[in-house]
Amino acid sequence: MRRIAVLTSGGDAPGMNAAIRAVVRTATHHEIEVLGIRRGYLGLVRDAVEPLDSRSVSEIIHRGGTILGTARCEEFRTPEGRAMAQETLRRHGVDGLVAVGGDGTFRGGLLAGQEWSLPIVGVPGTIDNDVAGTDFTIGFDTAVNTALEAIDRIRDTAESLERLFFVEVMGRTRGFIALEVALAGGAKAVLLPEEHTDVPRLCARIRSGLARGWRAIIVVTAEGDDAGGAMRIAAATYRELAMEYRVAILGHVQRGGNPSARDRILASLLGAGAVEGLLAGQRGCMVGQVHDCLVYTPFAELLAQPKPLDTHALRLVDVLAG
Ligand code: F6P
Numbered sequence: 001m002r003r004i005a006v007l008t009s010g011g012d013a014p015g016m017n018a019a020i021r022a023v024v025r026t027a028t029h030h031e032i033e034v035l036g037i038r039r040g041y042l043g044l045v046r047d048a049v050e051p052l053d054s055r056s057v058s059e060i061i062h063r064g065g066t067i068l069g070t071a072r073c074e075e076f077r078t079p080e081g082r083a084m085a086q087e088t089l090r091r092h093g094v095d096g097l098v099a100v101g102g103d104g105t106f107r108g109g110l111l112a113g114q115e116w117s118l119p120i121v122g123v124p125g126t127i128d129n130d131v132a133g134t135d136f137t138i139g140f141d142t143a144v145n146t147a148l149e150a151i152d153r154i155r156d157t158a159e160s161l162e163r164l165f166f167v168e169v170m171g172r173t174r175g176f177i178a179l180e181v182a183l184a185g186g187a188k189a190v191l192l193p194e195e196h197t198d199v200p201r202l203c204a205r206i207r208s209g210l211a212r213g214w215r216a217i218i219v220v221t222a223e224g225d226d227a228g229g230a231m232r233i234a235a236a237t238y239r240e241l242a243m244e245y246r247v248a249i250l251g252h253v254q255r256g257g258n259p260s261a262r263d264r265i266l267a268s269l270l271g272a273g274a275v276e277g278l279l280a281g282q283r284g285c286m287v288g289q290v291h292d293c294l295v296y297t298p299f300a301e302l303l304a305q306p307k308p309l310d311t312h313a314l315r316l317v318d319v320l321a322g
Pocket of ligand 1: 223
């Protein structure tokens with residue numbers, strides 16, 4: 001293998017830069033050249049390619065976002081778009097591709113891998129942690145800690161005014177962020193896309209908590225909750241409880257900022273693991289970390305199974321609410 005390419009795709013995540021750095025420096029260590037693709041699969045379709053060397057990835061391990069840029073690329077979903085991408089890779093003499101992103105990125109990788117002879121190895125980078133084949137995705141730890149810091153601040157004012165707060169965190173289809181933030185932030189309840197939200201039940205819970213002495217009440221909701229996000233849930237609760245409330249939607253602050261130590265380390269291990277995997281003949285798969293071991297899972301396999309949510313942790317939120 002003489003030359004590989006690396007791209008970041010989908011929603012950016014803190015730690016993607018650390019992953020790019022690990023890919024470039026591991027490849028350089030093995031005397032393999034690296035090309036950076038700008039804006040994910042879009043850059044492959046449009047031939048937006050730049051050489052990367054060890055110095056191009058200096059001083060980025062601590063930076064959020066991605067120096068390569070990212071995109072969600074509709075064209076890559078079509079056979080014509082993928083043919084253009086393949087031509088870019090052929091033109092530049094690329095022997096292997098590392099794609100950092102989430103499940104959309106790996107869906108693209110699966111299709112391309114079936115059509116091309118080029119080996120592709122994925123690296124899980126998304127704040128959502130909704131990718132099977134790895135315990136954690138790059139960016140999740142940072143996003144959870146960012147949301148947690150916000151909740152701690154909200155708690156100060158919630159306690160002072162004895163208020164009910166609904167705090168919405170990211171997670172359009174999965175509730176991994178909401179669950180960890182709720183558990184670590186001492187929320188009184190958590191509402192997730194994986195579970196049906198029963199507003200009367202939530203109200204009954206709040207009523208009984210108030211009777212037992214709850215003062216500050218924080219309810220964490222995932223943006224993709226089936227009852228429609230924090231605003232709608234709060235309004236529905238008000239209709240039953242007539243209790244004053246406030247809503248805080250944390251939004252994209254959760255996607256930015258310096259990656260945590262855990263995310264930098266995970267990104268370094270997985271970025272290096274992707275290059276080592278390509279050298280060892282891995283293809284059409286994602287490198288993840290499961291129980292502290294690097295594991296290569298075929299794209300088809302990890303896309304076929306939704307990552308299970310920790311139902312024990314979910315029940316614990318209620319128990320520990322007191
Ligand atoms: O990166 C994943 C994610 O942050 C989801 O949690 C969220 O629903 C979505 O991206 C937001 O995407 P966009 O940046 O396109 O609004």
